[in-house]
Amino acid sequence: MSATTGTPLSEQSILATLEDSGDTAGATAVRLMIAAADAFSQKGFHATTTRDIASRAGLSPAGVYVHFSSKEDLLFQLSRRGHQTARDQLVAAAARADSPTEALRRIISGFSTWHAEHHQLGRIVQYEFRHLTPEHRDTVLALRREIDKVVRDVLADGVESGEFDVEDISATALALLSMAVDVARWYSPQIRRTPEEIGETNGDLAVRLVTRG
Amino acid sequence: MSATTGTPLSEQSILATLEDSGDTAGATAVRLMIAAADAFSQKGFHATTTRDIASRAGLSPAGVYVHFSSKEDLLFQLSRRGHQTARDQLVAAAARADSPTEALRRIISGFSTWHAEHHQLGRIVQYEFRHLTPEHRDTVLALRREIDKVVRDVLADGVESGEFDVEDISATALALLSMAVDVARWYSPQIRRTPEEIGETNGDLAVRLVTRG
DNA sequence: GTCTATATTCCGATAGAC
DNA sequence: GTCTATCGGAATATAGAC
Structure with missing residues (x-):
């Protein structure tokens, strides 16, 4: 700091x-x-x-x-800790909101900002996954499923409350996560927008993707 | 075939x-x-x-x-040819449409389907990029810029015609490309949806992302 | 807990016969 | 254009002294 x-x-x-x-x-x-x-x-x-x-x-x-x-053990520790902090941040963002719309905006915004600020760790987590042992892959996959569930639950809440108009919750959740995760691929500290601005834009786009009118 | x-x-x-x-x-x-x-x-x-x-x-x-x-030469040939076919497919899809809305639906749908069907090549192209020599990276980057331009041009057309309501064309183009490119990361032949269904869903979501009402 | 030295294996690329 | 044989070097991980 x-x-x-x-x-x-x-x-x-x-x-x-x-x-x-x-x-x-x-x-x-x-x-x-x-x-x-x-x-x-x-x-x-x-x-x-x-x-x-x-x-x-x-x-x-x-x-x-x-x-x-081993070298693989180092990769595993990085991968596990990276997923854990990402998940904790998502859960906290969802808990702070008082409506599905605000929850969705916060989680996609926060997740996008996280993948910009931590783009190195994000790339390791996504691109080096295959180099983990099968056992370590399973551990990391369990954390990923928790992350997916946070997004799907927010979408289901919004559909139930009538705020969201979503045909396929799983497909929409995947598209929303793609928007945020892929930030780690193209982000560079040299680009025009700050991590916070990227998060704000993606949060707005996410809300737009699931609402009608 | x-x-x-x-x-x-x-x-x-x-x-x-x-x-x-x-x-x-x-x-x-x-x-x-x-x-x-x-x-x-x-x-x-x-x-x-x-x-x-x-x-x-x-x-x-x-x-x-x-x-x-060299081994790197093999990677370069795969990367170059992969980008070329992806770009050619995008250009052709945009040319076949008679409105910005249909053009956007076609290019995001086609690009998403391509990244599912060719997810191996898609991963090589995205994840192994850093292992190219600087000269070969430049060649591939030029092809990527062509791909980005196709999307940005369609968005600009739609804004001009009044069909699209887009604040930041570059940021929106990036989010749309993320949705399609990231398919290569999570796609597996074992999943529920076919490459065509994924394309259809993402094409619909793309149109939703840029239109109001 | 950190070092020097090294065992063991394997890699990308080349030489030269056919 | 494909082969066998191999060069020169580098990799992960360990042994054993301090």
Whole structure:
């Protein structure tokens, strides 16, 4: 959070996510996760070497294995913590709203902003998923299903209250999530709009997508 | 196209795309591209070995280099041809429509269906982009800009004719493309809806997103 | 808990025969 | 144009000292 330390914004963002994820981790482990997140998001999982991660964290190649059992374990910890914070944020946004329309606007807006601010972690979570072991994939998939359910429940609430006009709840939920998740693919800190503006636009578009008149 | 040959659907789809892309290639080169597309989409560029590609194509490890100068060259050819066919399909769909509303419905519907039917190629094109050389990235980026322009032009036409009510054309174009491109991420042949149904739904949602009343 | 040194395996690409 | 054989290097992970 301290802008005076000279820590790059990307590391602040990743650090905050890792510390908020509800799990504890030693300072060196956190440093390794930040280094891995940086490297994975730049070059991808397989193109990143353990030597690269270690040297970014100021350790020897062997130092990684004191804190993580393998390179894949590092990817799993990042993926799990990333999904957890994203889900927690969605649930909190939905709970703060007092109507389905406001709930939908808040969750799509918040989710879009999150994927812009944390686009590195977002890309790791989406693009490196296949490099997890089958067991770790299952764990992450369970978290994804929770995220999908938040969106589908808000849509169902709005249909029941008559605020929304939606034919296929699952299909609409997928399209809304696509709008937000895909932000991580095209976002760059150099573009015109800020993460907050992207969230606002996508929140408005989401409401438009499900209302008539 | 022949369902009687026993060729897997995925290979038919990739084959058709490669042959329609306007470039010529020898039969062995096409076989190598199909093998590479299969491997890259399953395991990613860096996790795929040239030995794997060669053996899938029925060649020795050295046989690859007669037809392609490197593994990256194979990725580039797949990426370029994939973008070319996607762009050609978009342009054709826009040209067939006689109103901005129908043009938008057709291009988003067609683009969504394409990303479902060709989800392997779609993932390669989107997720492996960073593994291209800077020069090859530039070539592919130029094709992407053409694709973006088709969508923005349709939106501008509709705003001018009064059919569309759009605040920010670029932001809306991005959200519409996200809806279609992201299909490649979540689509699986096992899901409930067919590629055509996905296209129809997304085409309808797109029109809804830009019209009032 | 961190280091140096290394075991073990595998990779992309090339040489040269046919 | 395809093969066998291989070069040169790099990868993940471990062993064992401190």
